[in-house]
Amino acid sequence: MSSAGRGYTSPSSARSAGRGGSTRVIGSSGLTARLLLVEDSVTQAEWLAEILARDGHQVLIARDGGQALQHLRDQAIDLVLLDMMLPDMDGLDVLRAVKDAPERGFVPVIVLSARSDVRSRVDGLRTGADDYLPKPFDEEEALARVAAMLRIKHLQDELTAAKAELLALSVTDALTGLHNRGYFDARLRDEFGRSERYSDPVSLLIIDLDHFKAVNDRFGHPFGDRVLREVAQLVRSSLRDPDVCARYGGEELAVILPKTELEQARHVAERILQAVRTRTFEPPASASAAEVRLTASIGIAQFPSEGVSTAEALLGQADEALYDAKRAGRDRLRAHGDPP
Numbered sequence: 001m002s003s004a005g006r007g008y009t010s011p012s013s014a015r016s017a018g019r020g021g022s023t024r025v026i027g028s029s030g031l032t033a034r035l036l037l038v039e040d041s042v043t044q045a046e047w048l049a050e051i052l053a054r055d056g057h058q059v060l061i062a063r064d065g066g067q068a069l070q071h072l073r074d075q076a077i078d079l080v081l082l083d084m085m086l087p088d089m090d091g092l093d094v095l096r097a098v099k100d101a102p103e104r105g106f107v108p109v110i111v112l113s114a115r116s117d118v119r120s121r122v123d124g125l126r127t128g129a130d131d132y133l134p135k136p137f138d139e140e141e142a143l144a145r146v147a148a149m150l151r152i153k154h155l156q157d158e159l160t161a162a163k164a165e166l167l168a169l170s171v172t173d174a175l176t177g178l179h180n181r182g183y184f185d186a187r188l189r190d191e192f193g194r195s196e197r198y199s200d201p202v203s204l205l206i207i208d209l210d211h212f213k214a215v216n217d218r219f220g221h222p223f224g225d226r227v228l229r230e231v232a233q234l235v236r237s238s239l240r241d242p243d244v245c246a247r248y249g250g251e252e253l254a255v256i257l258p259k260t261e262l263e264q265a266r267h268v269a270e271r272i273l274q275a276v277r278t279r280t281f282e283p284p285a286s287a288s289a290a291e292v293r294l295t296a297s298i299g300i301a302q303f304p305s306e307g308v309s310t311a312e313a314l315l316g317q318a319d320e321a322l323y324d325a326k327r328a329g330r331d332r333l334r335a336h337g338d339p340p
């Protein structure tokens with residue numbers, strides 16, 4: 001659907017690519033974009049569209065509010081030029097439709113109004129319009145105002161993308177790419193609350209690599225790091241989408257299994273143990289070993305269960321079960337309450 005994709009793609013057009021993509025070319029005037037011109041007067045619409053197109057913009061024309069809403073639904077629009085007097089709708093309603101869709105990101109709206117029509121400009125600006133152009137417009141001014149708004153949009157898009165990236169980083173463990181402990185603790189509280197409200201079961205696994213200190217001591221820390229990353233992938237790929245998997249501490253991973261009974265959780269844990277014990281890791285070239293093998297131990301707890309009224313208590317039970325598994329010889333799982 002989109003044509004020439006030269007030049008940059010802004011974060012917002014990358015996000016909205018699924019809804020028809022976006023045409024962006026670095027033109028003579030700087031940023032160019034896909035504009036929606038909402039104007040019922042054919043002569044005015046065509047005149048302005050031609051000026052904008054000459055400046056490198058792609059221009060869609062809507063003759064009334066209904067067409068405008070249709071275009072907004074079908075296309076990724078970067079900026080709207082909006083006549084407030086439309087045959088079928090109040091321009092303010094089109095404006096609200098543009099601004100009430102946060103998933104579109106920042107879509108600037110420039111109100112077009114007769115020079116004498118102060119009321120619709122004021123209403124427009126108060127309702128969320130970003131700028132206005134008094135009719136009849138000066139060609140240069142129209143282009144300059146569009147360019148200024150697109151510059152702001154570009155900055156805004158970059159900010160939104162940077163914020164999303166920071167947010168992702170703040171919940172991610174840098175070594176393994178799994179969620180970090182902060183995220184996990186918050187999700188555990190959420191899932192615990194949900195489980196309490198809806199009487200759904202929730203299970204929790206704590207996975208600890210066996211004798212991992214020895215792996216580091218023998219093959220070096222960088223190799224240990226690589227093993228941790230690979231194990232994280234193994235565990236992740238043993239889980240379903242709604243499951244939450246995090247690096248809980250050094251060589252410990254934790255998993256929330258929403259809507260999962262203890263018996264199903266045992267199956268998941270057994271699958272993870274099997275995946276770890278059958279995996280071979282290629283040691284560093286300097287090491288004499290041909291391959292490195294590893295095992296893990298897993299502690300399981302489920303809610304609802306006796307003596308558990310908080311997420312922390314559930315975590316405590318899983319932790320105790322993990323130590324039972326270690327004491328019983330490692331490379332195995334234990335659920336809270338299992339006989340020794």
Ligand code: GH3
Nearest residue numbers: 208209210211212213214216221222224225250251
């Ligand atoms: P156990 O079977 O009792 O769990 O023995 P262990 O050696 O795994 O347990 P211990 O708690 O004594 O040691 C944990 C080791 O995990 C020591 C530490 O160096 C290693 N470790 C923790 N975080 C990292 C990491 O980010 N990278 C690497 N390479 N090693 C780590």
Ligand code: MG
Nearest residue numbers: 040083085086
């Ligand atoms: Mg009109």
Ligand code: MG
Nearest residue numbers: 208209251252
């Ligand atoms: Mg440990």
Ligand code: MG
Nearest residue numbers: 208209210211
């Ligand atoms: Mg360990």
